[in-house]
Amino acid sequence: MQKNRIALRLSAALAACTAVTLMVSGVSYAHVESDPTAVEAGKSATVAFAPSHGCDGSPTINLAFKVSASVTDAAPIEKAGWTGEAKDGVVTFSGGSLDASIDTERFEITFTAPAEAGPIYFPVVQTCVKGAISWIDPPNADGSEAEHAAPSIMVIAGPPTSADLTPAEEEESIDTMVASEESTTDVVAATNSDSTVVSILTTAAGSSDSDSSNTGLIVAIIAAGLVVVGGGAFAASRRKM
Numbered sequence: 001m002q003k004n005r006i007a008l009r010l011s012a013a014l015a016a017c018t019a020v021t022l023m024v025s026g027v028s029y030a031h032v033e034s035d036p037t038a039v040e041a042g043k044s045a046t047v048a049f050a051p052s053h054g055c056d057g058s059p060t061i062n063l064a065f066k067v068s069a070s071v072t073d074a075a076p077i078e079k080a081g082w083t084g085e086a087k088d089g090v091v092t093f094s095g096g097s098l099d100a101s102i103d104t105e106r107f108e109i110t111f112t113a114p115a116e117a118g119p120i121y122f123p124v125v126q127t128c129v130k131g132a133i134s135w136i137d138p139p140n141a142d143g144s145e146a147e148h149a150a151p152s153i154m155v156i157a158g159p160p161t162s163a164d165l166t167p168a169e170e171e172e173s174i175d176t177m178v179a180s181e182e183s184t185t186d187v188v189a190a191t192n193s194d195s196t197v198v199s200i201l202t203t204a205a206g207s208s209d210s211d212s213s214n215t216g217l218i219v220a221i222i223a224a225g226l227v228v229v230g231g232g233a234f235a236a237s238r239r240k241m
Helices: 002-028 170-183 195-205 215-240
Strands: 032-035 038-040 044-051 060-066 072-076 083-087 090-098 107-112 118-121 124-128 132-135 152-156
Touching: 038 044, 044 060, 072 090
Parallel strands: 038 152
Antiparallel strands: 032 044, 044 107, 060 090, 060 124, 072 083, 072 107, 083 090, 118 152, 124 132
């Protein structure tokens, strides 16, 4: 009976650790959303980008967006408490502080859309008081969404319809963008996840931090849970002896 109780305690601890792990890792795979999600080719547009969280609970203090080579006249829209700047193909927002729990703040960029229809990407490095996250990855080769996906916008030949502006199912949306990718010559360059893009954006953001990762935190949570419960189980077994 005592062994069964110990086994149950260990199982409960593992379940709790797993739940916390899922919650923590789920935060990492959120997005920097764009609104609207579609704009008309060759026309002026203003798109808002909304970070959905900070870096493991740390407030956001800088956003640096790499502007696609096919986009012209890109500039930040003034935002209270923040300083916007457009320089060398990068639009930055700095000087402010965004609480990690707030997901409704919008950072707007105005630009002229490419004349050619297809997806465009705005890779962004989100710098926090502690850590940074590089949202710079294009869709995976199989069409699925990347772990740290770059914000994306679809350029439409005519005025976007309500259907164009309505978020589609993730798989369908990604497939559509991948299918159109051949018509956008700088997509790969704009979303290249190598050190060049990260270096450009982190330099613009004034940060040398690498991507924030939850791996260490996840391992620590699981290890701590096992140590605490394992120690309790061992103590309980000793008392029974």
